Amino acid sequence: MMQAINYDRLAADYARYRRVHPRVLERLLQRGELGPDARVLEVGCGTGNYIVAVQEATECIAWGVDPSAEMLARARSRGDRIAFLLGVAEALPLKAGACTHLFTVDVIHHLRDRSTFFREAHRVLVDGGIICTVTDSADIIRHREPLADYFPETVEVDLRRYPSIPQLMAEMRAAGFAGIAQEVVEYAFETRDISIYRERGLSTLLLLPDDAFRRGLSRLERLAARGPIRVVLRYVMLWGHR
Ligand SMILES: C[S@@+](CC[C@H](N)C(=O)[O-])C[C@H]1O[C@@H](n2cnc3c(N)ncnc32)[C@H](O)[C@@H]1O
16 A cells, blocks of 8 residues: 655654765755855754754755654754754745755655745845755656666656656746756665665655555665665756845
8 A cells, every 4th residue: 555755753854864975965054155254044944864964064054844744853963053944945034035045855856846945045035045946857866876776666756746847947947947957976886785675765656556565675775785786866956146
């Protein structure tokens, strides 16, 4: 049976398995030109991986917003240099013009009302403020390693779930953002640790029928028993400014 996504329940898995994608962090810092004067908001911050890394690298003022109390409890346990606020992307708990930078990673496909979110992002950013939406394109979803090979059913599930890149660009533009541009970042590594798949620690695996999940996992277990497996993590970063 397919399972529903409950972020409070996923929080423990996220704290255990989710790591910062090094190229995403690098580009947020460099292209965003982040420094100590920046005021940075991560929307859908989860357990805080990215906003903690950004704040540590720059000493900027930082906020994280997420609707899951459990995710926020884990984020707050990492220190008090970031204000972690309970809230949703569609009604951000910040004043107009509070931030110079705003980003989301792996969140946009969860939002019920993206247009309202982009209008909210526009409201809380200063003039010239930068927005970055980090997500998966259709091409990335079709070629994820090892996910698309071992759990091919994730492709259809996620093509339905994720908005297309042209659609997102149009929505950002409609909310008032300019200079919309995209770049793809990639990080590849080898590992024998397949716990994140075994424990369904990715929301897409929760959306698979149990038999499809078990089939994929037993093939992946056989592969991992023979040696390290190659993992390739790719993202599209969509940039714009107010
Ligand atoms: C896949 S996780 C990403 C967490 C974090 N950005 C990261 O990359 O580690 C998605 C996050 O989006 C949050 N989320 C779901 N609906 C949301 C909404 N309407 N507004 C803001 N965040 C939301 C979830 O609670 C969860 O923490």
